[in-house]
Amino acid sequence: MRTVDQILREATLQKSPTDAEPARALDRFSRKRHVELVRSLSRVSAVRSTLYIAVQWIVMIGAIVVAAKVNHWAVYLVSMIVLASRMQALGVLMHDGAHYLLYKNRVLNDVVSDLFVAFPIGMSTTLYRKTHFRHHRYTNTEEDQDLAAQQEEQEWFEWPKTRLGLFVTLIRSVFGINFLRGWILYKHWAPWNNFRSPDFPPRCRVLYVLSTACVYSFFAIALKIDPRTTILLVVIYMLAGITVLNLINRIRATAEHLGTRGDHELNDTRTVLPNFVERLLIAPYGVNYHLEHHLFPSVPGYRLSELHRELMKDEEFRAKAHITQGYTGVIQELMDLQVQANEEKENEEKAKEISAV
Numbered sequence: 433m434r435t436v437d438q439i440l441r442e443a444t445l446q447k448s449p450t451d452a453e454p455a456r457a458l459d460r461f462s463r464k465r466h467v468e469l470v471r472s473l474s475r476v477s478a479v480r481s482t483l484y485i486a487v488q489w490i491v492m493i494g495a496i497v498v499a500a501k502v503n504h505w506a507v508y509l510v511s512m513i514v515l516a517s518r519m520q521a522l523g524v525l526m527h528d529g530a531h532y533l534l535y536k537n538r539v540l541n542d543v544v545s546d547l548f549v550a551f552p553i554g555m556s557t558t559l560y561r562k563t564h565f566r567h568h569r570y571t572n573t574e575e576d577q578d579l580a581a582q583q584e585e586q587e588w589f590e591w592p593k594t595r596l597g598l599f600v601t602l603i604r605s606v607f608g609i610n611f612l613r614g615w616i617l618y619k620h621w622a623p624w625n626n627f628r629s630p631d632f633p634p635r636c637r638v639l640y641v642l643s644t645a646c647v648y649s650f651f652a653i654a655l656k657i658d659p660r661t662t663i664l665l666v667v668i669y670m671l672a673g674i675t676v677l678n679l680i681n682r683i684r685a686t687a688e689h690l691g692t693r694g695d696h697e698l699n700d701t702r703t704v705l706p707n708f709v710e711r712l713l714i715a716p717y718g719v720n721y722h723l724e725h726h727l728f729p730s731v732p733g734y735r736l737s738e739l740h741r742e743l744m745k746d747e748e749f750r751a752k753a754h755i756t757q758g759y760t761g762v763i764q765e766l767m768d769l770q771v772q773a774n775e776e777k778e779n780e781e782k783a784k785e786i787s788a789v
Contacts, residue, residue: 516676592769
């Protein structure tokens with residue numbers, strides 16, 4: 433399979449997808465009987481979007497303040513976990529921004545998404561949008577750069593694993609040892625790496641320069657006032673992204689498509705029903721309802737749970753949809769591939785023995 437760079441380089445010569453309509457030739461799930469439902473759930477709420485963004489920043493600022501006030505390693509660790517979970521939430525909200533689901537006005541949508549959601553986690557809404565619409569269009573095909581990235585990265589793509597292999601992968605992720613492998617795809621979303629790209633328009637460049645100048649000015653003032661605390665908090669924020677976020681984001685990405693049957697639209701993508709802790713850390717704002725999102729990408733993340741409940745009343749969806757209980761359940765599904773592989777190997781060996789006789 434081609435690399436991410438090759439796919440996206442060749443894609444620049446083609447017309448980029450402007451919507452999330454899939455192109456893969458799979459048996460399709462009929463949308464006709466759910467038109468009214470989806471239309472009612474596709475309403476974009478500026479109030480809810482603003483509230484969700486504000487909540488993330490309130491929690492993050494609170495975690496930073498507590499870490500600054502309480503000088504203890506355990507508090508630093510908890511703060512890192514909280515910050516990582518909210519960075520994950522910002523990433524999910526940026527995903528909604530990429531689908532123009534934060535605000536009805538598209539300019540406002542992109543400005544708010546960039547300034548308060550994407551830039552703080554080192555990404556750009558417009559840069560992410562270009563590759564993400566391709567993912568919807570070419571899901572699980574040779575043109576899907578997300579799949580190519582996982583194959584290039586290998587560690588979280590290669591299943592089944594032994595228990596030791598899983599343990600090593602988890603350890604490497606939580607300690608950020610494999611963090612730089614994320615650069616395979618992340619470099620195409622980073623504004624500072626694509627500043628002159630035509631996919632990063634002038635408005636975005638101006639916003640990025642102004643926001644960066646404001647951030648550096650703030651830290652310059654903070655360093656003069658209390659250099660030790662400022663440096664400590666910056667390190668905590670950075671480590672949260674390199675370690676905890678690195679782990680939870682890999683689990684989330686792995687759960688979306690890997691290990692699915694893939695012979696029907698409804699089992700080509702996985703929906704996960706997380707427990708409370710998993711929802712808090714890995715799957716905020718409906719990102720776990722990935723199948724529903726691929727079917728109806730016009731529905732904001734905060735309404736996907738309602739969409740899921742309604743679709744479960746549909747006999748075809750209920751019978752064919754790939755739905756997994758919890759992210760631990762996803763890992764178990766992928767690990768069970770090892771058992772299946774062993775059984776297939778044993779059957780092949782028995783068949784050879786019988787044919788030899």
